[in-house]
Amino acid sequence: MSEIRVRPALLSDDPELARLDRVTWSTLHAVRPPLGENEDFFSEHSGPDTFLLAEIDGRLAGFIKMVPPTPLASNAHVRQIRGLAVDTWARGRGVGLELVLAAVAWARRQGALRVTLRVLGHNTPARRLYEAAGFTVEGVLPGEFFLDGAYVDDVCMGRLV
Incomplete structure (x- = not known):
């Protein structure tokens, strides 16, 4: 089995991330409408610095987004996962778990608790x-x-880093 490589996102990843977001979109996990065909993935409030990507053999397998939950100093010790997607061809290969664990480690390096x-x-x-x-x-x-x-419940989950 090929190795999963996790890396920070780059601005040049935008088209491939937009494609992945569109093909994995589902009301199983999304409450917002899908991206439009010509819509950019990154935005003013959601740039490459908030994403980690997983690749297998150089091919984009998934992404995870993590941000501070608020701009408040009293909340600066927390990070929040705000998106996770794994391409259909990469599911069942441990990509999701690898991304989540990498995000937790990333949060720890940023000083999050x-x-x-x-x-x-x-x-x-x-x-x-x-x-x-x-x-x-x-x-x-x-x-x-x-x-x-x-009607669907919204489940809040957390862990220490």
Whole structure:
């Protein structure tokens, strides 16, 4: 099996990340509409410095986004995962877990003490992945989103770094 390589994102990764975001978009994990066909992946508030990428044999396999949850100094010791995607061809190869663990290590290097995230209650595969990476449920916002005709819980998870 090929080795998973995790690296920081570059501005030049934008087109491939936009493609990956479009092909993996689903209401299983997304509450916002998908990117438009000609829409950039990176934005003013979401630049390359907030993403780690996973590659297998030089091919983009997935990404994870991590940011401070707020701009407040009193919250500076926390980082929050705000996006994770693994391309269909790379699923089941450990890419998601590798990205999550790399993000936790990245947070530690930035001086963070905790990492948090929010995951949709019906996204069982993601919840299992985060649990495997040491995250526990810290709260649930019942029926927070209305997706595909059903109310879906927003599950808050966290762990120490």
